[in-house]
Amino acid sequence: MRIQARHPWRKRVHDQLLETIDLRRRDLTRMSDAELRVETERLVREILENLADLPSTVDKRALTQEVLNEAIGLGPLEELLADDSVTEIMVNRADEIFVERGGKLQWYPLAFTSDRAVLGVIERIVAPLGRRIDESSPLVDARLKDGSRVNAIIPPLALKGPSITIRKFSKKRLGSSDMVGFGSVSEEMVRFLQICVRHRKNLIVSGGTGSGKTTFLNLLSNFIPEAERIITIEDAAELKLNHANLVSLEARPSNAEGRGAITIRDLVRNALRMRPDRIVVGECRGGEALDMLQAMNTGHEGSMTTLHANTPRDALARLETLILMAGMDLPINAIREQIASAVDVVVQQTRFSCGSRKVTSITEITGMENGRIQLQELFRFEHKGYGDNGVGETGKAVGHFSGCDTIPSFYDELRQQGAHVDLNLFDRRLA
Known part of the structure; x- marks a missing residue:
């Protein structure tokens, strides 16, 4: 019997199960998970045995499993x-x-x-x-x-x-080779970002809902050298880092009386007292953005976070708004100067209508000019449309990754730190 056909019987057995538990006044909360499963399965089998009108075509084993899944x-x-x-x-x-x-x-x-x-x-x-x-x-x-x-x-x-x-x-921890294989990012982009992370550049991963920000932040975080101490801070823990010296913190909502809430901002402030080399915030949504920027500017370089925004420029505008939410009466120019001095690179993630997710821009923040934060794009994804007529997989986003013929302003700094940066990474590739 098909799944849909079993649904009325599943509902009937489930309702009877709840009534039986209620009538027998069983305190299921005192049972272990194993005891609860055994007792519930026994009750379900008992109910099924007493269902005289249950058709023989109903798969009792499947029905029992479905009721158990819903009950416990x-x-x-x-x-x-x-x-x-x-x-x-x-x-x-x-x-x-x-x-x-x-x-x-x-x-x-x-x-x-x-x-x-x-x-x-x-x-x-x-x-x-x-x-x-x-x-x-x-x-x-x-x-x-x-x-x-x-x-x-x-x-x-x-x-x-x-x-x-x-x-x-x-379940599998995705590596850079997986992301390149999926067509989510190019090898050149990965090599550049790996250098940025290892040489302590502050990064923001920006993107819309479901664009793959957390997945990419996880990838970047695993480029952090093993010897460094990392504090991760999230609203609900998702990051899966593979480091020995790692502390993962999770925010907590208030209790029934409205007390006891521990916010992301509380955790960022506390993390500064935990001797971190890097702070990784799963997502900045409020006033913690100010504390994060201050950390980036005061000895915790190489920190990372994500933001909801559709372009690198939008990400910076959103960052300004979040800093204002901190309740500090700061002039907008002071906020922009702090952003320009703290954030080095914005990685833009995009989810296309076909469902594919790609890094569509890697943009450097180069400073301030006339009260405006200056941006310089280093890499981009040239979107050409969607696959059809023998070009690409039907319905999938078609295009190519390319450098922008632009060398990052911190190239000399990286070289002085001993990093080997191949300038060919930034070449424009025509296709």
Whole structure:
């Protein structure tokens, strides 16, 4: 019997399971995970045995597993989380699930049995992290054990019912050769950025939602020399660095009484007292941008973060706005001077309509002139359209990576530090 055909039976068995647990007044919270699974499976089998009208065509084993997943696991999400081809999961409501595969959105045939079941899954995700979701706090960011990012929002804010969005992260730690192989970046770009990281240039990875900023920040962070001490700071931990001297910090929301919140800004300030060589902030969204810039300017060179912006110029404008959110009454020129002196390079990530993600620009900040931050593009992706008529893969972004015939202003500084920078990296390539 197909998945959709089992859905009414799954709902019926799940409802009976909840009633049975309620009637028997079982305190499931006192059981271990293994005991809970054994007891729940026993109850499900008991319910199935008593269903006289259950058609013989229903696969009892599959039905039992689906009910167990929803009762004590993550329901229909279990199968999707195990599927490496799925990169994003979107639950719009109990009976409306979409997934992203290969950059394309697809409807998924399985569904939750009810809003209550969706809410139960959300609570099972956030409770172990000390977070909560209820009417007084109807939205939450969290993560799964594998590092996948979770956002959940419930009524009254979500009008169709509880909603979950999960952005999965590859189990394999992607290296630069993987990114080059995917066509996300060129070898020349990687070689230049590797030199920048090793020689302590301050970097910002800019891009829109789902453009691959965190993945690329992770790649850059793994270029940091092994001997250095790194502090990572995130709202929900996602970065996977492979360093011995690493401390990972995660922000914390307030409790039910509205107390105890620890913000990204609190953690950035605290990190300065932890003797870091580098500070890596998963994403700057508020006043922590000011503390981050001050750290970059005061002995913590080589630090990195990400920003939501569609161009390098937009990234700097957003940075100005975030610094103003710190509550300091600073003149705009002073803010721009601080940005110009702190940030060395902006790496722009773009997600194309075909779903592919690419580094579309690497831009250097060269200083200030007439109150305006000066930019110099070093590399770009020349987008030529989408594959068709024998050119490129059908529907995929077509183009080529190229230097901009521009040498970075800090080239001499890199050479004095012993870095070998091949000037041919920056040559324009016509195609």
